[in-house]
Amino acid sequence: xxxxxxxxxxxxxxxxxxxxxxxxxxxxxxxxxxxxxxxxxxxxxxxxxxxxxxxxxxxxxxxxxxxxxxxxxxxxxxxxxxxxxxxxxxxxxxxxxxxxxxxxxxxxxxxxxxxxxxxxxxxxxxxxxxxxxxxxxxxxxxxxxxxxxxxxxxxxxxxxxxxxxxxxxxxxxxxxxxxxxxxxxxxxxxxxxxxxxxxxxxxxxxxxxxxxxxxxxxxxxxxxxxxxxxxxxxxxxxxxxxxxxxxxxxxxxxxxxxxxxxxxxxxxxxxxxxxxxxxxxxxxxxxxxxxxxxxxxxxxxxxxxxxxxxxxxxxxxxxxxxxxxxxxxxxxxxxxxxxxxxxxxxxxxxxxxxxxxxxxxxxxxxxxxxxxxxxxxxxxxxxxxxxxxxx
Numbered sequence: 595x596x597x598x599x600x601x602x603x604x605x606x607x608x609x610x611x612x613x614x615x616x617x618x619x620x621x622x623x624x625x626x627x628x629x630x631x632x633x634x635x636x637x638x639x640x641x642x643x644x645x646x647x648x649x650x651x652x653x654x655x656x657x658x659x660x661x662x663x664x665x666x667x668x669x670x671x672x673x674x675x676x677x678x679x680x681x682x683x684x685x686x687x688x689x690x691x692x693x694x695x696x697x698x699x700x701x702x703x704x705x706x707x708x709x710x711x712x713x714x715x716x717x718x719x720x721x722x723x724x725x726x727x728x729x730x731x732x733x734x735x736x737x738x739x740x741x742x743x744x745x746x747x748x749x750x751x752x753x754x755x756x757x758x759x760x761x762x763x764x765x766x767x768x769x770x771x772x773x774x775x776x777x778x779x780x781x782x783x784x785x786x787x788x789x790x791x792x793x794x795x796x797x798x799x800x801x802x803x804x805x806x807x808x809x810x811x812x813x814x815x816x817x818x819x820x821x822x823x824x825x826x827x828x829x830x831x832x833x834x835x836x837x838x839x840x841x842x843x844x845x846x847x848x849x850x851x852x853x854x855x856x857x858x859x860x861x862x863x864x865x866x867x868x869x870x871x872x873x874x875x876x877x878x879x880x881x882x883x884x885x886x887x888x889x890x891x892x893x894x895x896x897x898x899x900x901x902x903x904x905x906x907x908x909x910x911x912x913x914x915x916x917x918x919x920x921x922x923x924x925x926x927x928x929x930x931x932x933x934x935x936x937x938x939x940x941x942x943x944x945x946x947x948x949x950x951x952x953x954x955x956x957x958x959x960x961x962x963x964x965x966x967x968x969x970x971x972x973x974x975x976x977x978x979x980x981x982x983x984x985x
Contacts, residue, residue: 596715596965596966596969597715597718598708598711598712598715598965598966598968598969599698599711599962599965599966601625601711601714601715602691602698602703602707602708602710602711602712602960602965603691603698603700604621605618605621605622605673605702605707605710605711606689606691606698606700606701606702606703606707607689607690607691607700608621608673608689609689609701610673610674610675610702610737611674611675611676611677611678611701612674612675612676612737612738612739612740612741613639613643613644613645613646613674613737613738613741613745613746614674614737615646615673615674615737616673618646618673618707618710618737619635619646619647619648619673619735619737622648622650622673622710622714622733622735623648623650625714625718626650626714626717626733629652629717629718629721630652630653630721631650631651631652631731631733632650632651632652632653633648633649633650634648634649634650634651635647635648635649636648636649636749636750636753638745638746638749638750639738639744639745639749643745644745645736645737645738645741645745645746645749646673646736646737647734647735647736647737647738647745647746647747647749647750648733648734648735648736649732649733649734649750649754650732650733650735651730651731651732652721652727652730652731652732664728664729664730664983665729665730665762665763665979665983666729666730666731666732666760666761666762666763667729667730667731667732667762667763667764667765667976667979668731668732668733668734668761668763668764668765668936668940669713669717669732669733669734669764669765669767669972670733670734670735670747670764670765670766670767670932670933670936671706671709671710671713671733671734671735671736671766671767671768672706672735672736672737672738672739672740672746672747672932673702673707673710673735673736673737674736674737674738674739674740674741675701675702675705675707675740676701676705676740676954678701679956680956683956684956684957685699685957686699686700688700688701688958689701691703693962696961696962696963697959697960697961697962698959698960698961698962698965699957699958699959700958700959701958702958703952703958703959703960704769704947704948704949704950704951704952704953704958704959704960705768705769705950705953705954705958706767706768706769706947708947708948708960708965708968709767709768709769709947709948709968710735710767711969712767712965712968712969712972713733713767713972715969716969716970716972716973716976717731717733717976719969719973720973720976720977720980724976724977724980727976727980728980728983728984729976729979729980729983731976732761734747734750734936736750736932739931739932743932743935746932747932747935747936748932748935751935751936751938751939754939755938755939759939761936761939761940762940762941762942763905763906763940763942763979764933764936764937764940764942764943764944765906765910765944765945765946765972765975766931766932766933766936766943766944766945766946766947767945767946767947768780768931768933768945768946768947768950769947769948769949769950769953770925770945770946770947770950771947771948771949771950771964772923772949772950772951773949774918774920774949774961774963774964774967775918775947775948775949775964775967775968775971776914776917776918776920776922776946776967776968776971777918777920777922777923778922778923778924778925779907779910779911779914779922779923779924779925779944779945779946780924780925780926780927780928780931780933780944780945780946781831781900781901781902781907781924781925781926781944782831782832782866782898782899782900782901782926782943783896783898783899783926783928783929783930783931783933783934783945784832784833784835784863784864784865784898784926784930785862785863785864785865785868785870785894785895785896785897785898785934786861786862786863786864786894786895786896786929786930787861787862787864787870787873787874787892787893787894787895788859788860788861788862788892788893788895789859789860789861789862789877789890789891789892789893790857790858790859790890790891790893791813791857791858791859791860791881791888791889791890792855792856792857792888792889792890793809793810793812793813793855793856793857793858793886793887793888794809794854794855794887794888794889795807795808795809795810795812795852795853795854795855795856795887796852796854797846797851797852797853797854798851798852799850799851799852800849800850800851800852801850803852806852807852808852808853809844809853809854809855809856809887810844810845810853810856812884812885812886813856813858813886815884816880816881816884816886817839817858819880819884820837820860820877820880821837821839823837823876823880825837825862825864825868825873825876826864826865826867826868827867828865828867829865829866829867831866831900831902831924831926832865832866832867832898832900832926833865833926833927834865834867835862835863835864835865835867835868835873836862836863836864837860837861837862838860838861838863839858839859839860840859840860840861841857841858841859842856842857842858842859843856843857843858844856844857864898865898866898866900870892870894870897874892877890878890895930896930896934896935897934897937898926898934899933899934899937899943900926901941901942901943901944903924904942905942905979905982906942906944906979907924907942907944908978909975909978909979909982910922910944910946910971910975912974912978913970913971913972913973913974913975913977913978914971916974917967917970917971917974918967918971931945933945946971946972947968948960948961948964948965948968949961949964
């Protein structure tokens, strides 16, 4: 059994349902300390829902060739997993890692304990061959990615920013593959902006509409226009911004009462061609134009980020081709990740992990043939960045 597979199984066997870490970070620190990493716990949050965070930093061994500060790469990931769902629908215990039919089954196998295991073993191999690396090395691991994402990476990034920590490259181990490891890399993510719109009317008897004001009827033209609006055209890296309703609530449950209020939940997934402020202004202007009596509460889940082709993508692309023969595809599709927080203090952030077809599902798994190539891609990326720093 490979060391990567062995560590992945050890992590999967720990039931770290968000925000619990179940000792995963202690296990990882035990592997990192002998490599020279200084491991610091930056746990955060209330006592009843404490979030476990690990910041591990390898001491600087040398300056770059010009005598200046070395560039630093951080591997980022999360040890928490989503709930299992009905246990009787799993083919095997989700926290008893099981190999069958060429796959490793267990909650977190794809999202994202295999990536974390690959991070650590790649670092072990790289540092064994390169004890004085020409790049700085760090890990940022949390148990609050699948949950509210308040006391995890976001909180750690705030502390690192206050310390003026310098990060240059980041690889987030989110599962990104379509068919096999390395065929897709996420070089950005769309922003997410949610709104809760409450449109007020006047409640009344449905037989006397002249004595009431139906907020659903009033809201529908505005909602129709919002759904039809072209917010932007996107760009070479991003799809156009989309607006979608997720929930609508109105009425008392009775069939003879005009409601006094309708509440609509909606969400923008927006490209770098739009801003949260600009989208908010456009929505308010439209609602005002329709003459609605309303309240609107906004929640900004994350700004979009983009890493254009450059040093990190070149190193990763070369590593993928050398290991798999593939020319990777760049994409910004999908949901959000902790990359949105790290991008605040790191100019080059990408996501690279195993295939994502089974994430959050019953019988989550990763193919065994995808595990070692992932570790090797991470190690080759380190080697490429090290060689570039020496050039």
